Amino acid sequence: xxxxxxxxxxxxxxxxxxxxxxxxxxxxxxxxxxxxxxxxxxxxxxxxxxxxxxxxxxxxxxxxxxxxxxxxxxxxxxxxxxxxxxxxxxxxxxxxxxxxxxxxxxxxxxxxxxxxxxxxxxxxxxxxxxxxxxxxxxxxxxxxxxxxxxxxxxxxxxxxxxxxxxxxxxxxxxxxxxxxxxxxxxx
Numbered sequence: 163x164x165x166x167x168x169x170x171x172x173x174x175x176x177x178x179x180x181x182x183x184x185x186x187x188x189x190x191x192x193x194x195x196x197x198x199x200x201x202x203x204x205x206x207x208x209x210x211x212x213x214x215x216x217x218x219x220x221x222x223x224x225x226x227x228x229x230x231x232x233x234x235x236x237x238x239x240x241x242x243x244x245x246x247x248x249x250x251x252x253x254x255x256x257x258x259x260x261x262x263x264x265x266x267x268x269x270x271x272x273x274x275x276x277x278x279x280x281x282x283x284x285x286x287x288x289x290x291x292x293x294x295x296x297x298x299x300x301x302x303x304x305x306x307x308x309x310x311x312x313x314x315x316x317x318x319x320x321x322x323x324x325x326x327x328x329x330x331x332x333x334x335x336x337x338x339x340x341x342x343x344x345x346x347x348x349x
Contacts, residue, residue, distance in 0.1 A: 279329035291322040
């Protein structure tokens with residue numbers, strides 16, 4: 163567990179100087195430009211909470227990964243929840259909801275769904291996604307471990323992540339390839 167002084171030092175030295183890159187990424191990928199500041203604050207909160215367990219080696223990659231996950235969750239929720247159903251967001255007590263059992267159950271369901279999506283990927287694609295995104299190996303390390311080229315790792319990761327995101331958003335989660343004439347070929 164990281165003490166507060168070390169965490170504050172890490173945040174000021176490693177996270178805040180990367181705010182410009184973080185905001186560029188968020189603005190480029192956020193559907194509503196007005197939400198960019200909210201997403202940044204969510205990223206900071208999650209980064210601080212996660213860093214309490216151990217400081218990440220690559221702060222920018224860590225921040226961008228958190229931002230990507232927040233944006234995916236917001237996009238997924240936007241497809242499911244009608245804004246008319248939310249009467250008064252300011253009246254909610256977020257501190258009480260932070261560790262609610264419902265939130266924990268939702269997180270477990272999301273994890274089970276991600277595992278189901280990962281399980282349906284082809285074997286090599288599944289291995290590449292697991293090694294790169296779950297275990298955090300570099301592209302070169304994955305290529306060496308699987309005995310394939312780095313190009314193969316990058317291609318399999320792209321296909322696998324697209325299929326996994328599709329699955330998480332309620333799609334079939336199938337790998338989609340393109341032929342030379344820009345037509346989809348599903349596998």
